[in-house]
Amino acid sequence: MHFDYANILVFLGLGVLLCALMMWLGALLRPASPDQIKLSTYECGEEVEGDSWINFNIRFYVVALVFLIFDVEVAFIYPVAAVFKDWVSAGNGLFALTEILVFVLILLVGLIYVWSKGDISWVKQVAATKQSAVAAGQAPGVERHVAG
Amino acid sequence: MESAIGLNHFLAVGLILFCLGLFCVLTRRNAIGVLMGVELILNGANVNYVAFSKYSAAAVDGQVFSVFVIMLAAAEAAIGLALVLAIYRSFRAIDVSVMRTLRG
Amino acid sequence: MLEFLNGLAAANPEVPGVLLRVAGMLAFGALVVFVFILPVAGITSWVERRVWARIQSRIGPNRVGPGGFLQWLADGLKNLLKEDVIPQAVDEPLFRIAPYLVVAGFVAAFVAIPFGGSLIIADLNIGILYITAITSLVVVGILMAGWSSNNKWSMLGGIRSATQIISYEIPLGLTIFPVVLVSGTLSTQGITAAQGWAPHTWHMFHNPFLLVSFLLFFVCALAEGNRTPFDLPEAESELVAGFATEYSGMRSLLFFLAEWGNLYVIGALVATLFMGGWQVPRFTDDPTLLAVAQFFTIFLKAYFWVFVAMWVRATLPRIRIDQLMALCWKYLVPMALLNTLGTAFFMVLFPEGSLVVRIALVAVVLAIIFVFARRVRFHLARARGLGYGAV
Amino acid sequence: MSVEIEFTDDHGSAGGFATEEMTLNMGPQHPSTHGVLRFVVKADGEVMRRAVPDVGYLHRSIEKIAEKVGWHGFMPYTDRVDYVAAMTCNQAWAMAAESLGGVEVPRRAEYCRVIAAELGRICSHLLAFGAMGMDIGAFTPFTHAIREREMINDLLEELCGARLTFNYLRIGGVAWDLPPDYAHKVLRFLDRFIPLVDEFDDLLSNNKIYIERLADVAVISPEMAIAYNLVGPNLRASGVDYDLRRDRPYSVYPDFDFTVPVGKGTWGSVGDCWERYIVRLHEMRESAKIVRQALEGLPGGPVIAKVRRNFKPPAGEVHIRVETPRGDQSWYVVSDGSERPYRVHIRTGSFSAMSIIESLSNGLMIADLVALIASLDVVAPEVDR
Amino acid sequence: MREYVANVVQAATSIFDGLSVTFSHFFREPYTIQYPDRMPIPVQDTLPYRYRGFLDVDLEICTGCLACQRACPIDCILIETRKDKETKSMLIETFDIDLAKCMYCGLCTEPCPTGSIHHTREFEGADFSLESMVRRFIKEPVTAYKPKKKGEDDPVVAPILERGKRYIAEFADPKDDAPAAAGKGG
Amino acid sequence: MEGLSAEVVVFFFLAGVAVVGACGVAFATHIVYSALSLMLSFLGVAGLYVMLDADFVAGVQLLVYVGGVVVLTLFAVMLTQGIRDVKVSNRSAGRGFGLLTVVAVFALLWRSFQAAQWHRPVEYLAAESSTAAVGNALLGRYVLPFEVASLVLLAVLVGAVVLTRKETAESE
Amino acid sequence: MSLVNSVPEMVLTTKVDQLLNWTRKSSLWYMLFGLACCAIELMQTGGPRADLDRFGMAPRATPRTSDLMIVAGTLTLKMALRTKLLYEQMPEPKYVVSMGSCSNCGGLFQLAYSVCDGVDKVIPVDVYVPGCPPRPEALTDGLILLQKKMSEEKWLVRPSAEEAALLS
Amino acid sequence: MAGAAECGGGSVALVELSRVERDMEIAAIRRLLHDKLGAAVGVVEEGPHYESIRIDDDAVERAAMLLRDTPELRFDCLSNLSGCDYPGRGAIDIVYDLYSYEFDRSLVLRVSTRRGDPLVDSVERVWPAANWLEREVFDLLGVRFRGHSDLRRILLPEDWVGHPLRKDYVEPEQYHGISTVRESMLGIRSGS
């Protein structure tokens, strides 16, 4: 078994080697003439304005948070799922099913909670624009042309 | 087949990880750094669990335990980082010493 | 592979076994990486351009080599020769490491991907778990690339990408569960072995939930691979080139390499998990011939899904980040959870599976294909019907 | 992919956390800014606080050039005012000069103008359609649109010898009559093209993802549209049923029977991006109708009135309004009786459309900005001139 | 809940439909014209008669009237003429057209009395330098053409003049035999 | 015997990775580098798990730690500060004292663990898939902790989300 | 350590140079740099009829991965400075094709006060394509000319004394 | 509106159509404005193609307000705003082309301001569309608008010198080191 896993090491190494090899080959053959302007940050042709290393929106963080929890859940279900078949053939399927059910349902509660609290939906402020359609008919001076 | 690598080797690694984590917890002023230290400590402990599970009769228990520990570590990270963010939010800093100051 | 090496070791007792093994490992690895992954990723880029072109009434690359086949080589070499710009403002070590991480992450996934009954680098016990887990390296790599570039577009692209990949890892994992439930193992070879060559024995027809799972899995895999409609990180019309904006020449190509290579991983996973993998009827006893047939079977199945991914990409618009999240958490995750439970329930009901259900599901899929063909004919007739040339 | 978007509490938008605003420069060289427009985007993560357009990267001083090149010589420049729909700009200029000089245009010439202009409108809307798809991330519709454009380009090329910068109209008429067998070719094209518009619907318009991306995004109310002087399809998408061709008819448009598509709020609200998109798609069908009728009712006669080569309209000024694909283009032309215009000012549809973006931008996501720009069908030279 | 299901169904059907549209393109011919080397006929022959490509001048029939130079809004034609003392005829010394600057508007061809200056269907003029894009038609001064009352009889000039006249006439109203945009759009 | 030597090499390599990573966490001046070193350390430890025949735990380690915790940490870092501040506030405080404490703890533990006589059975678990074993354990002996785990996760989910949300809401 | 411009001329290096030139010209990625009307023709050139993709040319959004800048349209003075910056940000080797009268020499907008008369005033141009706008085939023609030019370049070979003098 | 239906010459028809409307309206509108604003409202100026009402530069906003809000008028749209330089008169004229969607009616206002120090009321608060139009006039003609929220150059770069649409504008020799003239390869000195 260890031998199998050693392959992972080899492949990770090969991945790195692949990159290194290409970079090295390229270094042999590619021109290099860095200068101040070339090395400046690309910003659609404008001068750079402000730093990009800034604090990021918390939305992304909350998503990562929820992810982590569910990731752990997935990690828990894997072994259970792997043996479920044996339990079924051993006639204990219903018991195992109940356990999985309880486990999953509890987490589903969590998902429903964050869902209903809007923690996994993005901030959107288009609320104000919604009613504009309603107002279409009452615009002063546009009645003549406003459709239906 | 007697292996050249024994239990002690793993325990030593676990110990080193634990100590480095401890060092991190003690010296880091950045709260996130402290949390990373905690993760290291838990990892060190986990190595021990798994090592014991291999080199003991109760084979699987150690592994199950380590899975639970990983779960707890993740939970700790989630809550801890949320707390850090909360603190940052309140004090505009995640420097542990600053927090101490603020507390009194 | 292990057996092969053991056999080799037995045949050459004078050579130290470990050396032989290590050498063999390296040789096999290098073979797979340089003779399979690299060309497949490259050729995929060419195929993609050709497929795109056809869908867009064009021809696509056809001047470089026969039928444009060498296009990928020219692109690769060209980028190799391109100046390597490392802008001043970047965090240089991380900027350099990022592509390595991404490529290493994706190459490592090939360890557990079967190419045939005996053709697999390593039949890991936790194969499928391993594949989903190793993608984390890609996430970290992309995050690093985006962050170290110190460019706003990269930053946005990197964060978007990381958020997307991690989010979709959940439904991806969940859609794998039904397969694990019915096959009772995490090993990719084990999963394949639990299916047969005949379509109705494939996992996707095991029960209705698995059929849905199969669709969800493909959707999630597209999202994991940053493919349209989930290609937000590189959304050209918004973020220029996403996390790779500042990368030039070979470095940027490495990201593309990972993307195209990942396409094959996606295809191979779909084929393995749901479509019987390399299973072929035992038409011969010659192991070599069988292995070749198996290899082509899974390769074609995988490539079919690669093609579908290209086709989907040429069809669909891109969704927005909040919709992406909503889709993931509000649609895919609950549905995948239900599928898992449903499959478990089904298994309790029919511990041996049900042939009737399998046949019925095959019929359903055939019906869908039939409707699809009708629809295609309709579009063709509409475009041609009024007697105006053949375009 | 839910239709409802949650407006619950606004996490992280106010206060210190995560709300460091990021200043993004979108453009002038950016794939989705349709030429050389620039937006200075203040964003908090993905959500924009403000997007300030910065224009003028394509300011080619066409208005000043008018004062230098003379009445006839300015015609090719009008092609470049809105190169996506050069015909209608030609038309506006011709109408302004004719109106100042009191030139009577032959009826056949008017028909030729309408045929050319409506083909140009289809051409322009095709580009809008394709660019919209591309900005939303679907590349294929764009190439299909380009393919159809090529065919119209061929038709127009046959008519006037150029694919883009037509210079077809002259003061007093059009340069050349329709080539032989032209009607047949155009009709053949239209027969084939109109079913393809349905195909575009199947491919893109009705796509769930596409709808989700556009419906209820950047809704412009009719009052706002009028206050910002939005014109053309953008105005109509907001529910204002107004089309110069019908409501202030010029040329021979009263001869034709066509409907004016108006935003109905099919998937979201009236005046959202999707409505602006679909109005254009419908207008292509209507334009096709007009072309058909014009070809059928084509009168005989000359195609150009006698106009002196040294054209000197009497002093005076006019306001001319023409319905271009980007809406009511308003030309203010002053003549001082000399052989050169004294002053030409063009207020274009894209100019007003650009000016509305800033007030719409708050709360949109970056991806929505792209959709908004595309849906307004802004063309850089028309903004900058 | 109903909306939830409706969303799923709508997404599935519309994507299904979109996929069928794109798939149908595998059964349609590509629209590409394989310029430059894999075309059945030269691309110039597929262009319509009115196509405004590079300008050309038939010096044999140029009267030296400068109408074209005056008509050009951006001065990219330069003609220099001189009265020859001896023959009393007009000599054209320079006839340059700056094709790099030209906007191919055709305004210069309209006033030409003989159709001497005209657009060709040529458009391939890419080059490494701008100077090469100035067409200098005159190597040595040539005598300007004088229209004859009775019609042209010189066997060399006559066909050229006929071409010019035809150009003027048919540009506005091309006959059926004028090559049209054939072989395209199919 | 060669097999064993290979094992030694691999062990020291992995242990080295883990320890170097951990050192990076402890000593890097740049918190983003710290986070990356953390990932390295986790990878090394995952390798050690495999050596200890706990392949499933290794997978979970990859999945949860590398894919989850590290990413979350990186997000937190990016969320809290601009880069310059990060450099500053990754300073360490009281290094001397910290070092002293750690050395003391290390010495203590080292001694006790040298002194301890671990029961060391010659036979240990065959290199079989540990996934099934863990799965059986979770469904069987550890079924209660298994269910409790889901409750804990639920609590953490709600708690963490509320924590991040509450803080944002309060300041308004 | 780079071999560029450092190897004496011999058969092998010439062959390598040929290979390098072949790859470079077979994979010209151009930056999306449409400025004005010519940009429409540039799009059409990438579109189904002319299909630049045949030659392996693909549009790119950033200068970092592009080899070629097709300046398509009127270069205003306001844009000229940005153009220069973007050009500078492209990695070597890089090429510029000037498409259309405007970017060749200002064209009809030489009369304008705000237009830069020719892109060669700001960046070096390799190939000029005349036309207003050049039809897609004309642009293709220009690009083929550029490919010809590229296939004669020397990369590895150390420039001879007079060449070096010419360069500097 | 129906008047144009049988007319062949389109643009001419438009002019005639406008004349009919105008005859009915413009005098009345002027009277209405005059009642409210007094002497600030000038005469109706007759041109060959349309007439306009002349307004003082400091009454524009009030007049605009009235025109927009009076129920019988409702000029809810500023269709065009142009400036024109008349060095002979020493004036810059600003011409407002108003349009009422409700009554389908156009109206032209005209404001004259001194060339030396052009300053006109901004109508941005009445019609938001004026924001950019006024910026454009400011940019190209140098007219300043009183009360404009964001009077910056819009089309030309911030560091541009002069206002090019003035009749006496001289093009600068170079901009940031880029010369603005090009030698004609024909030997003609073209350009301005």
Ligand code: SF4
């Ligand atoms: S085509 Fe136009 S620009 Fe060219 S020379 Fe003739 S008139 Fe001048």
Ligand code: SF4
């Ligand atoms: S080309 Fe024609 S217009 Fe020009 S000078 Fe000669 S005859 Fe006159």
Ligand code: SF4
């Ligand atoms: S060369 Fe002609 S077509 Fe091209 S940008 Fe200039 S004016 Fe437009």
